[in-house]
Amino acid sequence: MRPATLAEHLFDEQHHQRLARAAEVHPVVLEDFSTPQAQAVLPQVQILLTGWGAPRLDRQTLAAMPRLRAVVSAGGSTGVREEDARERGLTLSNARLANSRPVAEYAAARILLAGKHSRHAAALYADRRSFIDREAAFPEAGNYRRRVGIVGASTTGRLTIDLLRPTDLELVVYDPWLTAADAADLGVQQVGLAELVASCDVVSVHAPESPATYHLIGAPELAALPDGATLINTARGSLVDTEALVAEVSTGRIDAVLDVTDPEPLPADHPLWELPNVLLTPHIAGSMGNELRRLGETAVREVERLAAGEQERQLEVAR
Secondary structure: OOOOOHHHHHOOHHHHHHHHHHOEEOOOOOOOOOOHHHHHHHHHOOEEEEOOOOOOOOHHHHHOOOOOOEEEEOOOOOOOOHHHHHHHOOEEEOOHHHHHHHHHHHHHHHHHHHHOOHHHHHHHHHHHOOOOOHHHHOOOOOOOOOEEEEEOOOHHHHHHHHHHOOOOOEEEEEOOOOOHHHHHHHOOEEOOHHHHHHHOOEEEEOOOOOHHHOOOEOHHHHHHOOOOOEEEEOOOHHHEOHHHHHHHHOOOOOEEEEOOOOOOOOOOOOHHHOOOOEEEOOOOOOOOHHHHHHHHHHHHHHHHHHHHHOOOOOOEEEO
């Protein structure tokens, strides 16, 4: 993983002790597979424990690890192509589900705060610095039967739905791959994208990044949002047409909460920095701070499981 100090945030002392009980662990965190130190240890490695910033595991690198049987990532991807994994019979494991949790928590919190018009209320309160008649100032605020659209029934999208299920929100979902049975299991109504953006007070984006989802939320979708609606993006910046968003939010008609942008970060003179109805956060929805321990816990449990499957055989783990 890179930087090597990332391991200090992912694994606490208890994690290190558990890894040591499960396997023989290489004492140095590797950042580059091509160094003499790495080349000396790779032939013995059976489980490779990786994290963010780790170099991709191409065929040449895999060939240097003839005993390798599993790659466990504390991040969202193992860096191994599926065809290479199948050819080698490798077990691949990542912490994508664990990393989806804080993103869903962040999105759910922002959805509920958007429904309460909290940012506008705070700004008004700071401006007046006196009693605010809430019902006069914000007659449409609140989360009772507010319609919320989830774009993308991804892992994060589904977790967001789970977190919002106890509320009185009306949840609708757009995802072309979602079956009617899946929608029923989630307890949500499945709608087209055009209907979702035109009928929802809050739209939260959770689709994966791909050529098919590039500018999924473009000028037509943004123009269709109701007056006063909020767009929340915690997925990838490329899913929203930044130019079209600037044109729409500049009118003050809609709000935006953006944890990701395209490009990321935005240039220092970009107009989105200055707009009072736009909240920009520095990609904090994903795991950060003590949440990184959850990723480490996920990886350690997987190493323990793999080691237990070897019964009495001793494993060597490289990080």
